[in-house]
Amino acid sequence: MASQGLVYDGCNFFRQRLVLSTLSGKRVKIKNIRSKDDNPGLRDFEASFIRLLDKVTNGSRIEINQTGTVLFYQPGLLYGGLVEHDCNEQRSIGYYLEALLMLAPFMKSSLKATLRGVTNDPIDPTVDLLKSTALPLMKKFGMDGEGCDLKVVKRGMAPGGGGEVVFTCPVRRTIKPVQLTDPGKIKRIRGVAYSVRVSPQMANRIVESARGILNKFIPDIYIYTDHMKGANSGKSPGFGLTLVAETLNGCFLSAEMSSTPIGQGDPVLPEDLGRKCAKQLLDEIHRGGSVDSSNQSLALLFMTLGQQDVSKVLLGPLSPYTIEFLRHIRDFFQIMFKIEVQKPSEDERKGGDKVLMTCVGVGYSNINKTLK
Amino acid sequence: VVKQQSETYVEEEEEQDDPGALRWKEGLQQKAAQAFLRQQEAAPNLRKLVYGSVVKSEDSEDEDKEELGGLFRVSRPQKSKKFQENSLDCSRFNPGTSHNWDLEEMLNSIRDCFVTGKWEEGQDAA
Incomplete structure (x- = not known):
């Protein structure tokens, strides 16, 4: 073996290292992955992420030592095409999707990925958030056209999962440089209040409380309610809210909250969730930017x-x-x-x-x- | 405005001369807000924060620090780094503190982010 490439320690920033390694073609070695932990080595969700990476590339070489504390990755070529992946339920699909968004424009053939697992959890950005913020952002860099889409087919809340999304992205030879120095003023606020395996009334209660706060600023607010039933509602009950503020220059600022997964802490009232989420959006607007x-x-x-x-x-x-x-x-x-x-x-x-x-x-x- | 209020607090204390134990709890929010603003004003050199100090000076500093008598190396555990190394890999930004959006003052601080707010000259709402 010629060289080990870049060497890092620890499991944090795992995805960015592997994604940048794949894009730059540089090898990467990650040592000391939870080496001091009672349960050392890679977790199931990281293994699942590596498998997904293996599916979208061709000729990648991955070596993991016996305890899983050392990972060596030699990237292959990004292949794309039709990909199906069962994402580990420890993390939501957003965890995997964030990396795919970064890789998708640079594939050999345009990507159509079907991802199954948890669509909404309180930790990672949910699929709804990525759909309403990351995709418009990619369009600014020239990845427009019909092919760029993210569709939530089934919703699956944590911890059971059972959701499904389809992500398609066209390939690009080059990326357009951008000048996003002025976001412009916010012209409207949109959102999705979703609920599965609970009363559909929950979503209405969320909408009511969120509107109460945001109406002080702008009248143009519309929060959709999305209640999925039967086979499309996944395995666990839950509800949540995604809010997006759209500016005149087509920039998107977002906030979101999901209900506490069943059996993982105190339950949350839909009214509280709506209010908190609206305040988080105000925080995000205060931070601002394009x-x-x-x-x-x-x-x-x-x-x-x-x-x-x-x-x-x-x-x-x-x-x-x-x-x-x-x-x-x-x-x-x-x-x-x-x-x-x-x-x-x-x-x-x-x-x-x-x-x-x-x-x-x-x-x-x-x-x-x-x-x- | 904040200053005046804190002064009135002090005056009240002197006037009443009350040995009430929970005095210090008053105006905590204002104190926190002031501390936060101070921190915001002390704008750090972001480039230095992100990329570390300039390459040349970094080298010389390292030499000074790490070698003792040209033979031994001082090992300094980088606590913050170690702590970060194996924590959760998540892109969500949780600043920890949130502004108090029940205050009218706070709400006013972002009024002009909306089309309903004040417009700059030269720009038109139409």
Whole structure:
């Protein structure tokens, strides 16, 4: 073996390391995965993630030691096509989907992935959130057209799961550089209140309480209620809310909350959930920027991989996950961003400080894509 | 506004001269808000925060720190790093603190983010 490539410690930021390794073609070795833990090594959901990665690539080499504390990954070529995957229920589909969103535009043939498992849980971004924020963001980078879609076929709450989503994404040869420096004002708020295996009235109660808070700002609010029944309702009961604020320039800020999974803590009232979620949306609006906090790293990745031109994006405060992602981008692509803090002026009432991120793309072109 | 209120608090205390034990609990929220604002104002060099210090100076610092008498190396456990290493891999941003959205002041701080708020000159609501 020639070289081990980049070496990291610990299981945190597992997905970003493997995704960036796949995109850059650099090998990666991750040591000391929960090595001090009573139950050392990779968890089932991480193994499931590796299997998914193996399905969308061709010729990847993965070596794991006996205890599962050391992982070596040599990326193959991104293949795409039809993929079906049963996602481990320890994490929701959002965990797996976030990585697929990053990889999908660079496949050989356009991806159509059917993912089964938990669609909504309180930990990861839910499929509803990614559908309403990540997909419009990808369109800004030139991944538009009909092919880019995420469909929730069945809803499955944690811990039982039983949900199903279909994600399709077209392939692109190059990524467009973007200038998202002005998000514009918020023109409307949309949302989805969902409930499965509980009274459909729950969703209405959520909508009522969330509207009560948001109506102080803007009248144009519409929260859909989505109650799935029978085979489409998964294995566990639950409800939740996703709120999205859309700006004049087509930027999306979001917040969401899901009910506590059954048997994992105190149950939550739908009214409380609605109010809390609405306040979280106000928090997100206060942070502001053109990209909401859960999609910061996706935007930064596409900026890095853009054509050799300047890209600018205005973000809210960087999340710890994003900060680590920036460090990983430096490791894998040798790109460092220019980071400028923008303070709002005195008389402006537009929330907190913003961060302007600027970089020149590496001019990444999709070598996997077949020429037609 | 905040300053004036805290002054009135002090005055009240002096006037009443009440040995009530729970005085310190008053205005906690304002104190927290002030601390938060102070922290926000002390804008850190973000580039340094993200990428660490400039490469050259980092090298020299490392030499100074790590070697003692040219033979021994000082091993410093990086506590924060170790702690982070094996924690949950999740992209959700939980800042821990949330603003109090029941206050009218707080609600006003984001009014202009909406089309219903004030518009800059040169731009038109139409």
